[in-house]
Amino acid sequence: MLSGRRPLASLTIERKHAGLIVAKTSAPRPARRPPAAAPPAPDAARWHAFALVAALALASYAGALDGELFLDDRPAIAENVYVRERPWIDIFTHPSWWGIQTKITTWRPLTTFSFAVNYALHGLAPWGFHVVNVALHAAASVLFLAVLALLVPWATAVVAALLFAVHPVHTEAVASVVGRAEPLAAVGFFAAWWCFLAADGAPRATAGARTRFGFFDLAGVAAYGLAMLAKEHAIMLLPVLVFSDALRAPPGGVGAALRARGARYAALLAAAIVFVVVRVRLSGELTPAIPPLDNPLVTLGLAARTMTAIAVVAYYALRLAFPLWLSADYTAWQIAPVTSPLDPRFLAGALVLVAVPAGIAWGWRRDRPLALGLGFMALTFALISNLVFLIATIMAERWIYLPSAGFCLAAAALLARVARGRQLAIAAGIVVALLAVRTWTRNEVWRNPMAFFSTLVTTSPGSSLAHAGYADALAAAGRTEEARAEYAAALAIAPENWRAEYNLGNLKLARGDVAGAIASYERTLALEPEMTKAMINLGAAESRRGNTTAAVTWLRRAVEREPKVPSVHTSLANVLAASGDRAGARAEFDVALRLAPRSPDVLADYGVFLETENDHAGAITLLRRSLALQPNVAERHYNLGNALAKSGALDEAVAAYRQALALRPRFPEAMQNLGHTETLRGNATAAQEWFERAATSR
Numbered sequence: 001m002l003s004g005r006r007p008l009a010s011l012t013i014e015r016k017h018a019g020l021i022v023a024k025t026s027a028p029r030p031a032r033r034p035p036a037a038a039p040p041a042p043d044a045a046r047w048h049a050f051a052l053v054a055a056l057a058l059a060s061y062a063g064a065l066d067g068e069l070f071l072d073d074r075p076a077i078a079e080n081v082y083v084r085e086r087p088w089i090d091i092f093t094h095p096s097w098w099g100i101q102t103k104i105t106t107w108r109p110l111t112t113f114s115f116a117v118n119y120a121l122h123g124l125a126p127w128g129f130h131v132v133n134v135a136l137h138a139a140a141s142v143l144f145l146a147v148l149a150l151l152v153p154w155a156t157a158v159v160a161a162l163l164f165a166v167h168p169v170h171t172e173a174v175a176s177v178v179g180r181a182e183p184l185a186a187v188g189f190f191a192a193w194w195c196f197l198a199a200d201g202a203p204r205a206t207a208g209a210r211t212r213f214g215f216f217d218l219a220g221v222a223a224y225g226l227a228m229l230a231k232e233h234a235i236m237l238l239p240v241l242v243f244s245d246a247l248r249a250p251p252g253g254v255g256a257a258l259r260a261r262g263a264r265y266a267a268l269l270a271a272a273i274v275f276v277v278v279r280v281r282l283s284g285e286l287t288p289a290i291p292p293l294d295n296p297l298v299t300l301g302l303a304a305r306t307m308t309a310i311a312v313v314a315y316y317a318l319r320l321a322f323p324l325w326l327s328a329d330y331t332a333w334q335i336a337p338v339t340s341p342l343d344p345r346f347l348a349g350a351l352v353l354v355a356v357p358a359g360i361a362w363g364w365r366r367d368r369p370l371a372l373g374l375g376f377m378a379l380t381f382a383l384i385s386n387l388v389f390l391i392a393t394i395m396a397e398r399w400i401y402l403p404s405a406g407f408c409l410a411a412a413a414l415l416a417r418v419a420r421g422r423q424l425a426i427a428a429g430i431v432v433a434l435l436a437v438r439t440w441t442r443n444e445v446w447r448n449p450m451a452f453f454s455t456l457v458t459t460s461p462g463s464s465l466a467h468a469g470y471a472d473a474l475a476a477a478g479r480t481e482e483a484r485a486e487y488a489a490a491l492a493i494a495p496e497n498w499r500a501e502y503n504l505g506n507l508k509l510a511r512g513d514v515a516g517a518i519a520s521y522e523r524t525l526a527l528e529p530e531m532t533k534a535m536i537n538l539g540a541a542e543s544r545r546g547n548t549t550a551a552v553t554w555l556r557r558a559v560e561r562e563p564k565v566p567s568v569h570t571s572l573a574n575v576l577a578a579s580g581d582r583a584g585a586r587a588e589f590d591v592a593l594r595l596a597p598r599s600p601d602v603l604a605d606y607g608v609f610l611e612t613e614n615d616h617a618g619a620i621t622l623l624r625r626s627l628a629l630q631p632n633v634a635e636r637h638y639n640l641g642n643a644l645a646k647s648g649a650l651d652e653a654v655a656a657y658r659q660a661l662a663l664r665p666r667f668p669e670a671m672q673n674l675g676h677t678e679t680l681r682g683n684a685t686a687a688q689e690w691f692e693r694a695a696t697s698r
Contacts (some may be wrong), residue, residue, distance in 0.1 A: 046149070049158045057138035057165035063443030064175035065130045067482035068559045070449045071328075071469070072178040073232045075099060076115070078124055078453055079634030081566075083115045090114060095283045101565050103530065105283035111181040123630075127336035129177040136183040137174045143166040143190035150197040151244070151417065152369040152409070159428045160373070160412035164405050166436040168323040172223060173398040175446035176328075181231040182401035188227025189402065195239060196264065208581055213263045221267045228275045233402065235275065238382045239270045243375045247368055260387035289390070289524050293465060294393040296332040297386055307338040307346045310387040310394050314348035316381070319397060323438055325632045326447075327453070330395035332494050334463040356530045359410070370413035377406025441606035449473040457486075474508050483507055502534050509541055517541045532562045536571045548579040562584065566596040570605045577609055599629035610641050616647035634664035641670070643676050653677050668697040 069078055077083050080099035082091050091095065095105035108655035114132065122128040143163050147155035164170075173182035199216035227234035242258065242265065249257035258265075280286050290298050297305045313334065319326060327334075356378050363371030381403040382388055384396075405426040412428075419427050424534045445455045453470035460466045471486035477489045478553065490500040505520030521538040524531060539554035562568050572590035589606040596602050607622035623640040627633070641656035657674040663665055 003474065009346070021471065040117050040354070046154075047162075050142055050145060053141050053158070053161045053165050056137045056162060056436065057141040057176060057431070058134060060176045060439045060441060061134045061137060061164045061171075063448055064134060064171075064439050067126060067130055068130065068176055069124060069126050069129055069177060070452065071176065073176065074127075075102060075131070076112075076178045077119070080112070080115070081277055081596060081599070082112055083119050085596050086117055088113060091688045093282070098115065101532065101567070104288055105285065106288055107279050107282050108181050108229070111184055111231065114180065117179075126177070128594070129180075133174050133177060133180050136180065136187055137163070139169065140183045140186040143187060143194060143256045146491075147190050147193045147197065148409065150194070151203075152413070155424060156369050156409075156412045156416045159415055159424070160405075160409040162428065163408035163411060163435065166432055166439055167320075167404055167408065168402055168439040168442050169319050169397050170324060170327065170401055171439060171446065173401040173443040176398065179398045182398050185227045185231035185234040186402050186405070188223045188230055189237050190551075191571065192220040192223035192227060192237055192683070193241065193244075194441060195223060199264075211266070217267070219265055220264075221271055223364045224268055225271050225275065228272070232275075233383050233399075235272050236383055236402075239379050240264065240376055241265070241268070244372060245378060247364065247375070249370055265574060269607050271296075275345050287389070290390055290392055293332050293494060293499075295386070296335075296337075297390055297394055297512075300337055304339055305336050305344070305390075306387075307341065308335065310349035310353065310393075311335070311338045311343065311345035312349065312386065313352050314345055315395060316400055317348075317352045320400065323435070326397060326442055326458070327341070327456065328397065329460045329466045329469075331393060331455055331463050331465045332429060334369045334460040335394055336462070353594060358403065363413075367413055367417065369416070370410055371414055373406045373409030373411075375406070377403045377410065380406065390627065398442055424442075450477060453553060462493065464490045464500065466490075467498035468497060470504055471500065471507075473504070475510075480511060482509060498528055498534075500522045501527065502531065505534070505537065507542075509537065509544075511607075514545045518545075518680070530561060532568060533622065534567065536568060539571065539575060543578060548575070551575050552579065558645045564595060566592040566599055566602050569595070570602055573609065574605065574668050577612070582613065586613075598629060600626045600633075600636075603629070604633070604636050604639070607643070611639065611643045614646075616643050619643040620647065631662060634660040634670070635666060637663065638667065638670045641673060641677070645673065645680070650677055650681050652680070666697050668694040671697060 019233060054279060075098050079101060080096070082094065082096035082099060086094075086096075091112045091349060094107040095107045097106035097108045098104045116128070118129050118132060141161055144164055145157055145161035148160055151157075152160075173179035193208075195216045199214060199220065202418060224234070224237055227237065241261075243258055245261055246254045252695045264608045268336060274477075276286075290505075292299050297308060312330075315330070315335065340346075356374050360371045360374045360378070363369075363374065372563065381400065382404075384391055384399045386394065399478075415427055416424060445452055449469070450473045452474045453466065456463070456466040457470045467486045467490035470481045474483035484504070487500050487504040487507070489505075490497050494500075501520050502524040505517045505524060508520060509517035518538060518541045521541065523535045524534040525538070526538050528534070535554045536560035539551040539558065541551075542548075542554065543551035550571070552575055552600045555568070555575055560570055569588045570590035573585040573592065576582075576588060577585035586609070589602075589609060592599075592602045593606060603622045603626035610616075610622065611619035613671075620640065622644045623636060627636055627640065628635075637656045637660035641653045642661065644650075644653035644656055654674060654677055657677065660670045661674070664670075673695035675687045678684075678687035679691060
């Protein structure tokens with residue numbers, strides 16, 4: 001064990017004994033007997049502690065179980081063809097994190113694979129995704145305790161794991177489904193660490209003893225690889241292990257301890273190199289492009305960029321130590337640039353950067369658990385700090401999921417220094433309870449887009465993306481004037497926010513302002529020339545105002561940009577069909593179906609096209625395949641009813657129309673066609689009733 005005690009200030013020589021750091025004096029008198037190790041907790045007490053950690057992790061985040069899929073869940077899951085349509089092997093052989101309708105080529109195949117398994121089991125029902133997230137957080141908390149139980153005093157380990165289980169800063173990683181990458185990577189990270197400790201026989205084996213590369217080492221390397229496949233930041237396990245092994249080594253024996261694990265480090269380094277090479281080969285880049293809106297540091301000069309990044313360290317530290325002020329967005333320009341070294345934010349960040357290594361140095365001699373916690377936190381944070389190199393965003397609370405474990409250990413070590421026994425239990429219980437309550441209240445924010453974004457514009461009023469997201473939620477709720485005002489606020493903060501301009505165009509198009517929508521789409525493309533969705537919608541808008549030539553031009557440009565995206569081909573097909581080019585439309589539908597044979601949208605659109613071509617049998621086949629994959633879309637039951645009615649299958653048509661109305665009770669077109677079908681069946685009374693209901697529903 002790593003002891004937190006050093007009883008005599010005059011001690012000069014330390015030696016390892018029974019897993020504790022003990023000492024002898026420099027005086028010639030016989031050395032005193034080393035202090036006895038605290039008796040280990042009974043097995044029952046240990047299992048009770050593990051159960052308590054798991055239970056608190058589950059209970060604290062149970063409020064997230066009824067949340068919806070929104071924000072980044074949409075592109076990563078709901079719109080991701082690798083999750084919904086592609087064979088699972090494609091997830092591991094393509095940059096599959098954001099699907100194919102984006103320029104971002106991130107590769108986190110294990111997390112994406114877990115989404116695909118969820119989807120295969122229950123479709124897009126949100127509860128299943130959330131259950132897995134909460135369970136993974138509980139597993140990570142338990143594994144964290146299992147690791148610490150082999151490294152630090154038992155009471156310190158339990159307190160640290162409890163703090164980690166309930167800490168509110170984890171809400172974004174747990175309550176947001178796409179945040180799964182964090183706890184899933186942490187599970188692999190801690191599992192690998194435990195395997196290596198088990199291979200060492202910690203704390204029984206001498207820290208500097210030679211170790212053979214055996215089963216537990218192989219299992220540890222495998223878990224390390226899986227952790228990196230969940231999220232790339234797990235690569236930092238290697239430096240964390242080196243630091244931990246050096247910390248556990250006896251005085252003067254650091255070199256021997258590290259050499260004894262040379263084979264292990266070599267295997268981990270090889271796994272890391274293979275991961276990086278494959279990732280770069282698949283994505284085509286070592287790190288993805290950095291959007292200025294997400295990380296405005298890229299727009300600053302070196303001095304301002306560095307000082308602002310240091311200031312962000314203080315933001316992170318505040319949220320770890322006092323998680324009252326939490327937010328899911330810190331993008332442009334919620335965190336204003338630091339332009340002076342006298343800025344209090346910069347000074348606070350610089351203080352943290354000085355205090356952490358100073359604490360490690362102090363703890364190395366006097367409190368090893370404290371040193372381990374601070375070192376673990378610093379090493380895992382370095383990768384996402386924007387100090388070593390710039391990353392995709394300026395700040396995100398979910399990214400400190402793993403570093404927070406080190407913080408929780410350091411906090412537990414400090415608590416253990418000032419309290420013992422019952423006092424420690426009472427102090428830890430109060431802190432854990434307060435954190436759990438804050439976590440529960442924070443879960444409420446993640447229930448749905450309206451709750452989320454209405455809170456976000458309060459916690460991040462200076463963020464353009466926050467206002468744009470709130471505008472999207474308002475538009476979806478039909479509050480169009482409020483939505484327009486929020487889009488204006490987003491663009492006032494950051495005129496280059498092409499996402500806000502694009503969605504403003506969608507709002508204008510939905511309200512019938514075709515010319516205004518076209519102007520917004522054109523401005524979007526001026527800011528982001530490669531945005532395929534803007535090209536598609538611009539084509540649709542041009543088609544609505546009768547400019548078929550311009551519509552086809554824009555859609556063909558979109559096809560050139562994204563030839564493997566099925567929706568681009570179906571959009572072009574629909575415009576070609578409307579223009580009278582039926583052969584061209586059929587060719588585009590065929591391409592879309594070849595690209596995504598299990599896409600409900602492609603099957604439905606192609607089915608409607610075939611129905612207009614009087615290919616009723618083909619339309620019925622495709623519409624039924626679409627509904628088998630996605631049965632709760634009223635319009636598709638309605639279209640199936642139309643095809644069945646025209647083919648003479650009147651009873652089946654009635655059933656299809658009734659299913660459409662069950663899903664959408666106010667659907668006058670379905671009522672009208674149901675009335676016509678009942679007329680054909682000779683049921684005049686029922687027909688008249690449906691005609692009357694259709695008239696009153698319009």
